[in-house]
Amino acid sequence: MHTDAIVFVVDDDAALRDSLTWLLESVGLRASTHATAQEFLGNWHDPDCAACLLLDVRMPGMGGLQAQSRLPEHGIEIPVIIITGHGDVPMAVAAMKAGAVDFIEKPFNDQLLLDCVQAALARDRQRRAALARRETVHARYTSLTPREREVMREVVRGHANKDIAETLNVSRKTVEVHRAKVMDKMQAESLSQLIQMAMSLG
Numbered sequence: 001m002h003t004d005a006i007v008f009v010v011d012d013d014a015a016l017r018d019s020l021t022w023l024l025e026s027v028g029l030r031a032s033t034h035a036t037a038q039e040f041l042g043n044w045h046d047p048d049c050a051a052c053l054l055l056d057v058r059m060p061g062m063g064g065l066q067a068q069s070r071l072p073e074h075g076i077e078i079p080v081i082i083i084t085g086h087g088d089v090p091m092a093v094a095a096m097k098a099g100a101v102d103f104i105e106k107p108f109n110d111q112l113l114l115d116c117v118q119a120a121l122a123r124d125r126q127r128r129a130a131l132a133r134r135e136t137v138h139a140r141y142t143s144l145t146p147r148e149r150e151v152m153r154e155v156v157r158g159h160a161n162k163d164i165a166e167t168l169n170v171s172r173k174t175v176e177v178h179r180a181k182v183m184d185k186m187q188a189e190s191l192s193q194l195i196q197m198a199m200s201l202g
Contacts, residue, residue, distance in 0.1 A: 005030065007020075011054070012056065012060055041067065041070060051121070053081065055095075079121075101119070140186050
């Protein structure tokens with residue numbers, strides 16, 4: 001049974017693509033294989049699940065390093081694991097400096113590769129969860145009125161209700177009412193939680 005994860009494989013070696021597909025599917029992972037980086041970039045759509053990319057560093061046409069540099073312009077944020085042949089380690093190191101999470105030398109140990117893939121998928125799950133939390137917080141924030149946003153801004157700066165009332169030229173009671181509404185709409189159970197939400201909003 002497949003898990004809620006997919007591994008994209010980009011390698012010009014058909015036999016290796018088949019081997020990786022079998023290996024990944026043997027542990028319940030879905031594999032999406034591509035013979036060229038151009039093919040992968042052209043067909044990209046962000047899946048609704050954790051994903052990572054196994055990218056060969058040396059391929060005809062667009063190589064792995066060039067493909068990696070073009071991921072941002074295609075909106076691709078999934079973790080990248082570089083597959084490298086003998087003698088390509090300096091290129092793999094360069095790829096890691098450019099953001100790849102790991103590199104694996106051919107011929108690779110199956111378990112090592114699977115461990116790297118699982119670590120990359122865990123990383124992507126964390127990224128997606130953080131993004132979902134930010135989107136949820138942003139949706140709550142947009143439900144605030146302009147005045148409630150002003151009060152929230154002052155509250156997370158650590159200002160007391162009395163000082164906020166003076167700054168906004170309203171009564172202390174009005175600040176208390178707005179503050180309560182902010183906590184309710186943001187679903188914040190404490191001031192520290194509200195501050196964390198504000199930080200996630202930037």
